[in-house]
Amino acid sequence: MSIGKFIVIEGIEGAGKSSAIEVVKKTLEEYQQEYITTREPGGTLLAESLREIVKSADHNETVTQETELLLMYAARSQLLANRILPALNEGKWVIGDRHDLSSRAYQGGGRQFDDNVMDMIANVTLKGFKPDLTLYLDISPEQGLSRAQARGELDRIEQEKIDFFHRVRDKYCQLAKNDNTIITINAGEDMVTVHQNIQQQVASFIKSTLESDK
Template sequence: MSKGKFIVIEGMEGAGKSTAITVVEDFLKQSNIPFINTREPGGTPLAESLRSIVKSVEHEETLTQETELLLMYASRSQLLANKILPALEKGEWVIGDRHDLSSKAYQGGGRNFDDAVMKAIADVTLKGFKPDLTLYLDISPQIGLSRAKARGELDRIELEKIDFFDRVRNKYLELASKDDSIITIDASQSMPMVHQKIAEALAAFFK
């Protein structure tokens, strides 16, 4: 049995990741490919507990940037070892709602952690593992955050100032421009157009 593939949907708040994931699911179903879904941070019982710590705005003490960074990779390590790798070995494809690119953008870009620090932690926790295909939904922070606010309360990270999200977006674009496995899609387009671009990217990946 051939190994599965790991497809990741990336993007800032309000970029439309949830509907994009549905497009990928439908594509795989039509192709009769077995798959599972994951999300980050989270995806396993322990990793979900870490997600709650990272996202919560109700801490009795300040969550440091260093703690946030390490919790993200601790959660990712649990998910990779206990869910992603076993599924791929069984021949299942994995659809990920975020992966390492998020940490590089949010903690590396947004929090200004040095690239060497990010690489060192990723090397320990991921050991060179990376997605086969990443679809990055690009949108301006202003549009994305307005969409996020419209759907409910914002979490701890979503409450950051706009310059934080400007740095996040710039890092996303920088990294995507250097990696052929990352496809950038303009998420400010109409939803049908965004979905068409996703389908085209998936079709090209299969070829």
């Protein structure tokens, strides 16, 4: 039995991750690949509790940037050990709504944590694990946040100032440029075009994986 593959969807608020995940699911089904879906932070009972702490805008005390960073990786560690790795070892594909690239962009770029700090925490919690394919949905913060606001009430991180999201996007773009496992999708285009591009990239990856497994 072949080991499964881990596909991650990334992007700032309003980039269209939820609908992109539906495209990935449909494409995997077309190629008869069994899969599970996850989200970050979250995905296990404990990790979901940590998600609530990170995302809630109703705390009676300040959530420090250091606490936010460590909680993100704590939740990720739980998800990796309890859901992602077991599924991959069973030959299932895993579709992730965010992974380590989010922390690199949001805490590394947005919060401006040093790359060495990010590397150290990631090495301890992830031990070199990384996705097989990441689709980064690139969109301007103005357009993305406009979409997010139209969905309803914003969470604690979504309420950050626009400069924060420009730093996040800049970091995403920088990291995507230097990693050939990250594919950038222009999420500012019309939905039909965006979904076609996602489907093409995922189908190509599936076919190359199936060929290499023969």
